[in-house]
Amino acid sequence: MSDPRAEPLHLIGPGDxxxxxxxxxxxxxxxxxxxxxxxxxxxxxxxxxxxxxxxxVMDIPPGHCLACGMFITARQQATRFPGPNLWRPDLPENSAVFHARRECEGPRDRYQQQWDERGGMNPQSSLFTDRERGE
Incomplete structure (x- = not known):
């Protein structure tokens, strides 16, 4: 309750x-x-x-997309980041991989930003089977 004998308080501010x-x-x-x-x-x-x-993320096994958790087959386009895995340091090097799908784009971009901040190299834009590499 306000005091009825108190003087009114007048405030000035933007109209909106x-x-x-x-x-x-x-x-x-x-x-x-x-x-x-x-x-x-x-x-x-x-x-x-x-x-x-x-x-x-910690439940995603190696070889699976770090965004959606699904396995990445040799026929699917994906982005693999060389070097240590920033999100899963318990996994071996070169294990950070993401599908090239639109659904996996946001997490891949977040990982790319973290990778760039740590002075990372350019990621490999796609995965190829041994046959496609000519091996």
Whole structure:
């Protein structure tokens, strides 16, 4: 409840701004004093999402696409990144591979960005069978 004897509070702001009117009793974060969702709550939510995504990636066996988890056959177009696997360091070198499908494009681009940030070389644009290489 507001004090009826108090002087009115006049605020000036942009015409299209929507003010959030808080009730007399409202929650704030104990750690930072911000209204929920505060930056701590958002950070925890992001950490949970990353942990869930990592759990899925860690279940993908070698030779499978790191985006969709499906096996990549010799006839399918794919992108293989040479060197250590950034997402699965437990796998051998040259094991980071992604389908050339549109569905696998987003994770492949994220991996490419991480690879570029670490000074990686150009990835191999496609996989070939031994017969196609002339071996």
């Amino acid at each position: 701004y929507e003010w959030s009117v808080l009730p007399e009793h409202y929650a704030v974060c104990v750690a930072c004093g911000e209204l929920p969702p505060c930056r701590h709550e958002e950070a925890e939510r992001q950490a949970d999402e990353i942990a869930a995504r990592n759990d899925v």
